[in-house]
Amino acid sequence: MKQNPKKTPEATQEKPVKKEKIRGSFVTLFLAVLVIIGVVVVITKPWEKAIDPAGQDRFDLTEMPGTLVYLQVHDMINVKPAAYVDKTVKAQGALRVASTAAGDKYYVVIRDAEACCAQGIEFGYTGEIPAAGTTVTVDGVFQAYEESGGTRYRIAVCTLNAE
Numbered sequence: 001m002k003q004n005p006k007k008t009p010e011a012t013q014e015k016p017v018k019k020e021k022i023r024g025s026f027v028t029l030f031l032a033v034l035v036i037i038g039v040v041v042v043i044t045k046p047w048e049k050a051i052d053p054a055g056q057d058r059f060d061l062t063e064m065p066g067t068l069v070y071l072q073v074h075d076m077i078n079v080k081p082a083a084y085v086d087k088t089v090k091a092q093g094a095l096r097v098a099s100t101a102a103g104d105k106y107y108v109v110i111r112d113a114e115a116c117c118a119q120g121i122e123f124g125y126t127g128e129i130p131a132a133g134t135t136v137t138v139d140g141v142f143q144a145y146e147e148s149g150g151t152r153y154r155i156a157v158c159t160l161n162a163e
Helices: 009-044 046-051 066-079
Strands: 058-060 088-100 103-111 118-124 135-147 150-162
Touching: 066 103, 066 118, 088 118, 088 150, 118 135
Parallel strands: 058 088, 118 150
Antiparallel strands: 088 103, 088 135, 103 118, 135 150
């Protein structure tokens, strides 16, 4: 009859040490992967390529996903609007009219992906304007103009389509 050898305290401690070595290896591998991903992101800077107008002549906001279009419009209106001057822009959204002392101003209001936030881009158009709230697509050249001692920006519309 075979006797079962009794486990010694040394034998029972081998497994936890082995598990800690394996866990340490996984943690090291995970951190290495994170570092590699971080380096790739820093080198490629995808956020700059998405909203940087350098080298681009046309911005079709109707083809961009909601979150990206919101960032693009924010960049065009609030961050570096002068960089977009003379670039062609196509945008779609709700038509809003603002009455000012200088006359009516027209905006195409673009919502983000969650439909919680919206930004408007002013546009100039000499043709017939549809009713406020109508979904419109404007296509034209982004331009700067002077008003009340400051520089403002708008799309000089070549085409306006109401839906």
